[in-house]
Amino acid sequence: MRALVVDDDLVLADVIAFTLRRAGFETILAHDGEAALARFEADHPAVIVLDVQLPKLDGREVCQRIRATSDVPIVMLTVLDTDNDVVNGLGLGADDYITKPFSPAQLVARVQAVLRRSGTSTPAKRLSYADLTLVPDRHSVERDGEPPLQLTPLEFKLLEALVVNSEKVLPTQTLIDAVYGVGGGDKAMLKQLVYRLRKKLAPDEQQPPQTEIEAIPGVGYALVMRGAQP
Secondary structure: OEEEEEOOOHHHHHHHHHHHHHOOOEEEEEOOHHHHHHHHHHHOOOEEEEEOOOOOOOHHHHHHHHHOOOOOOEEEEEOOOOHHHHHHHHHOOOOEEEEOOOOHHHHHHHHHHHHHHOOOOOOOOOEEEOOEEEEHHHOEEEOOOOOOEEOOHHHHHHHHHHHHOOOOOEEHHHHHHHHHOOOOOOHHHHHHHHHHHHHHHOOOOOOOOOEEEEEEOOOEEEEEEOOOOO
């Protein structure tokens, strides 16, 4: 299922996009109002996450133009939270309204809620990389010939983010926001979480798995094939 993410904050747009990819969506990005309309026409997304304050055309205008021809679910994002702002956005046809900052879990829940109301839903999607298969419904990891490995919710969120972006270096702050929510964690907490996850993924040093979590000093972390460079 395809989601169009529209935000002129490139870092936030990337965080939203991989949060939705973790939840099973294919994501498309646009960073201004005109590009949003072009991507909507070309890619026919099933849901749109739309920032209000955009260059070229603001989000309200984009929402109004899309709503004139389509009933695709639209979730609007804004730093504004007065009653008038919410009423105006919903009056233009938005299905829901989220005020920044927000947690990844809140965003996914709201997107899935508007899809359910529109008669569409997204099943939990298994994610795989090398010898790892993530099972979202059970917060577990499977490997061929081995019993499932149970993870805590935070460990699972961290591994999800790394698998979705496998072989790419994820900045430390991006991972913190993805795992703990915006403003909800710090570098020390993430470092300890990475340590615990590594221990669970490689309990036997004599038989290391195919993959490893690589730390990139001063940058972040990446999930790579053992011995490879991200």
